[in-house]
Amino acid sequence: MAKNRKSQSASIHFGPVIKVVLVCSLFCGSAVGYVWQKNEIIRLGRQISEREKKLAQLQDDNDRLGSQVAILHSPVMIDERTKQLNLGLVPEQPGQVVYLHELPPDAKETSQQLAGRPASDLVQ
Numbered sequence: 001m002a003k004n005r006k007s008q009s010a011s012i013h014f015g016p017v018i019k020v021v022l023v024c025s026l027f028c029g030s031a032v033g034y035v036w037q038k039n040e041i042i043r044l045g046r047q048i049s050e051r052e053k054k055l056a057q058l059q060d061d062n063d064r065l066g067s068q069v070a071i072l073h074s075p076v077m078i079d080e081r082t083k084q085l086n087l088g089l090v091p092e093q094p095g096q097v098v099y100l101h102e103l104p105p106d107a108k109e110t111s112q113q114l115a116g117r118p119a120s121d122l123v124q
Contacts, residue, residue: 071077082089
């Protein structure tokens with residue numbers, strides 16, 4: 001039986017063409033993926049460096065503000081500020097201080113029993 005050479009030759013050349021197209025698309029896809037990954041690495045590196053700079057700046061600001069708070073909380077600064085604002089604050093008198101004592105958990109007196117006592121019994 002005679003075979004048709006036209007149909008046979010077309011089917012033979014069609015298979016290698018598909019293989020070449022698939023291999024080329026694989027290489028092109030790999031190249032595009034490689035370039036994309038390199039760009040992502042560069043972008044993420046820049047983000048990391050920017051955030052490290054921002055972190056260092058925030059830590060410096062935190063240290064500066066912490067020392068400023070410590071200065072503002074010092075007794076000398078509080079006295080100066082009360083004098084500037086004319087608040088008329090003076091040190092407490094011994095009779096103005098009330099000391100509260102915490103009872104141990106196994107004490108017989110409860111807080112309700114202590115509430116009925118006069119304040120002079122609780123002050124030392």
